[in-house]
Amino acid sequence: xxxxxxxxxxxxxxxxxxxxxxxxxxxxxxxxxxxxxxxxxxxxxxxxxxxxxxxxxxxxxxxxxxxxxxxxxxxxxxxxxxxxxxxxxxxxxxxxxxxxxxxxxxxxxxxxxxxxxxxxxxxxxxxxxxxxxxxxxxxxxxxxxxxxxxxxxxxxxxxxxxxxxxxxxxxxxxxxxxxxxxxxxxxxxxxxxxxxxxxxxxxxxxxxxxxxxxxxxxxxxxxxxxxxxxxxxxxxxxxxxxxxxxxxxxxxxxxxxxxxxxxxxxxxxxxxxxxxxxxxxxxxxxxxxxxxxxxxxxxxxxxxxxxxxxxxxxxxx
Amino acid sequence: xxxxxxxxxxxxxxxxxxxxxxxxxxxxxxxxxxxxxxxxxxxxxxxxxxxxxxxxxxxxxxxxxxxxxxxxxxxxxxxxxxxxxxxxxxxxxxxxxxxxxxxxxxxxxxxxxxxxxxxxxxxxxxxxxxxxxxxxxxxxxxxxxxxxxxxxxxxxxxxxxxxxxxxxxxxxxxxxxxxxxxxxxxxxxxxxxxxxxxxxxxxxxxxxxxxxxxxxxxxxxxxxxxxxxxxxxxxxxxxxxxxxxxxxxxxxxxxxxxxxxxxxxxxxxxxxxxxxxxxxxxxxxxxxxxxxxxxxxxxxxxxxxxxxxxxxxxxxx
Numbered sequence: 043x044x045x046x047x048x049x050x051x052x053x054x055x056x057x058x059x060x061x062x063x064x065x066x067x068x069x070x071x072x073x074x075x076x077x078x079x080x081x082x083x084x085x086x087x088x089x090x091x092x093x094x095x096x097x098x099x100x101x102x103x104x105x106x107x108x109x110x111x112x113x114x115x116x117x118x119x120x121x122x123x124x125x126x127x128x129x130x131x132x133x134x135x136x137x138x139x140x141x142x143x144x145x146x147x148x149x150x151x152x153x154x155x156x157x158x159x160x161x162x163x164x165x166x167x168x169x170x171x172x173x174x175x176x177x178x179x180x181x182x183x184x185x186x187x188x189x190x191x192x193x194x195x196x197x198x199x200x201x202x203x204x205x206x207x208x209x210x211x212x213x214x215x216x217x218x219x220x221x222x223x224x225x226x227x228x229x230x231x232x233x234x235x236x237x238x239x240x241x242x243x244x245x246x247x248x249x250x251x252x253x254x255x256x257x258x259x260x261x262x263x264x265x266x267x268x269x270x271x272x273x274x275x276x277x278x279x280x281x282x283x284x285x286x287x288x289x290x291x292x293x294x295x296x297x298x299x300x301x302x303x304x305x306x307x308x309x310x311x312x313x314x315x316x317x318x319x320x321x322x323x324x325x326x327x328x329x330x331x332x333x334x335x336x337x338x339x340x341x342x343x344x345x346x347x348x349x350x351x352x353x354x355x356x357x358x359x
Numbered sequence: 360x361x362x363x364x365x366x367x368x369x370x371x372x373x374x375x376x377x378x379x380x381x382x383x384x385x386x387x388x389x390x391x392x393x394x395x396x397x398x399x400x401x402x403x404x405x406x407x408x409x410x411x412x413x414x415x416x417x418x419x420x421x422x423x424x425x426x427x428x429x430x431x432x433x434x435x436x437x438x439x440x441x442x443x444x445x446x447x448x449x450x451x452x453x454x455x456x457x458x459x460x461x462x463x464x465x466x467x468x469x470x471x472x473x474x475x476x477x478x479x480x481x482x483x484x485x486x487x488x489x490x491x492x493x494x495x496x497x498x499x500x501x502x503x504x505x506x507x508x509x510x511x512x513x514x515x516x517x518x519x520x521x522x523x524x525x526x527x528x529x530x531x532x533x534x535x536x537x538x539x540x541x542x543x544x545x546x547x548x549x550x551x552x553x554x555x556x557x558x559x560x561x562x563x564x565x566x567x568x569x570x571x572x573x574x575x576x577x578x579x580x581x582x583x584x585x586x587x588x589x590x591x592x593x594x595x596x597x598x599x600x601x602x603x604x605x606x607x608x609x610x611x612x613x614x615x616x617x618x619x620x621x622x623x624x625x626x627x628x629x630x631x632x633x634x635x636x637x638x639x640x641x642x643x644x645x646x647x648x649x650x651x652x653x654x655x656x657x658x659x660x661x662x663x664x665x666x667x668x669x670x671x672x673x674x675x676x
Contacts, residue, residue: 193663194662194663196663198664225662226659229621229625230621230625232624232625258655258656258662259614259654259655259656260579260617260621260655262576262577263579263580263621265580266547266583297576300575300576303575303577304547304577304580307546307548308546308547308549309548337576338573338577338611339576342574345509345511345514345544345575346512346513346515347514
């Protein structure tokens with residue numbers, strides 16, 4: 043992917059649905075995912091391979107992965123907390139696995155019930171599993187550095203620890219790392235600095251994506267900082283649903299609808315069509331009638347005379 | 360002011376209150392303004408000298424200006440649509456006058472009921488009035504280029520027109536111009552480009568401040584772009600109240616509470632104290648119990664371990 047294009051990775055079906063009390067019906071999930079893909083979203087995190095008793099909202103992840111794989115051109119991403127989850131993800135045919143590692147070990151114990159060495163051991167197990175597969179069928183494998191901008195339990199998080207754990211994830215077998223503002227603590231100066239430090243210390247190929255929350259309203263400002271630095275994949279969630287259910291007080295993903303506007307308005311073509319995106323939102327809204335959906339663009343609409351981005355328009359920007 | 364410090368100009372008492380149906384009692388306005396100043400806000404746009412039949416919410420502006428002038432260290436700013444308003448503003452003792460000129464002439468006719476030449480004629484009249492005052496008592500005088508990022512009525516707005524009208528405002532007697540995203544159409548690329556073009560064409564002293572809306576959720580991303588370019592004054596409104604009542608579909612100022620967090624977290628000392636800011640919000644909320652107040656920081660709170668900005672911390676950022 044050229045650095046002129048930003049990939050939006052829609053995490054609503056995973057990060058969104060895991061955070062709410064209602065359980066979306068499997069057929070509704072399929073309709074929603076199909077509508078997201080039809081709107082032009084090319085990567086969707088469709089679920090998480092965690093025990094159903096922990097997250098009953100995502101108990102149908104295997105079926106959802108199998109369904110999503112049938113949608114042409116869609117990268118089907120899933121969260122895996124451990125080797126067992128990765129085995130299930132491979133069996134279902136996911137294209138991309140992400141394992142979270144909380145830089146705050148307090149949060150790690152609470153979220154994944156594992157210390158850092160235990161998570162790294164799972165990473166090594168998953169890498170061994172991946173190596174048994176033919177290279178052309180092997181999913182990509184990311185280690186997501188959560189709470190890397192600060193933790194609601196521990197407070198400030200050391201950037202040196204982020205770099206050290208990022209290096210450890212790569213050494214244990216991840217293809218790349220991601221930076222995750224689990225708690226909504228990040229600010230743009232910090233986002234710029236941490237991205238630069240990761241690239242300087244772990245190499246330019248070690249990091250392409252960020253997962254930023256909007257808990258304190260700073261989501262799109264942080265996205266701006268990230269993409270101006272050169273980040274090419276940004277997570278967001280339709281209607282802003284979700285956040286981390288194990289970090290007290292943290293809620294609110296970046297709203298996909300508003301992010302698409304930011305990018306298109308700035309001249310980054312996303313390939314996403316607004317009326318179709320609103321159709322996907324309608325499906326979500328109908329499937330979860332009691333959940334509030336956020337976002338400004340759905341209410342305010344596009345500016346009069348709005349034009350989608352083209353490479354030509356970006357060149358002029 | 361050094362470019363290390365950003366001035367927050369609180370426009371809630373003007374832009375906020377003019378947009379809502381309820382009329383805040385004069386004594387409540389005084390309490391609110393006093394609390395804002397006590398929280399560390401150093402510039403407040405306290406009202407607008409427009410006929411009471413057009414904006415009855417601001418009919419007490421003269422009294423509010425006289426009161427606000429008694430608060431030590433506070434810059435008392437007001438909006439004046441014309442010479443008549445400026446006369447009233449000077450009589451009351453305002454420190455700063457802002458006259459809006461809509462780059463979209465359609466919006467200008469609707470908002471101010473004046474063509475561009477008519478607004479410029481008012482500017483010349485106000486300048487003549489100011490010149491009659493002793494220089495050390497003369498208020499500063501800004502021309503605000505509204506709808507300069509696009510218009511809900513006309514659509515896209517020509518940047519050359521923004522530059523031409525900015526030059527005309529300066530020639531007619533404004534000390535400086537401001538850029539105003541009346542409609543919430545701006546994106547960060549556009550914000551950066553227009554600021555640069557104004558400085559290139561009209562000089563570095565011609566522009567210090569921006570008035571950006573959050574209608575499409577892009578407010579803080581646009582602020583980030585503006586201050587990274589070198590803008591030193593940013594308008595915002597407590598609770599995000601306000602917007603432009605004459606631009607259909609446009610609403611939502613940048614939320615002061617979230618803006619203060621953005622700046623402090625990035626290392627720009629604002630001199631504003633959060634608990635006191637929340638006290639001012641409480642006064643606003645009690646005075647307007649039926650109005651929704653927006654903002655993330657009031658709900659989410661500050662990050663654990665949060666520290667206010669200092670010049671030293673900024674140097675490290």
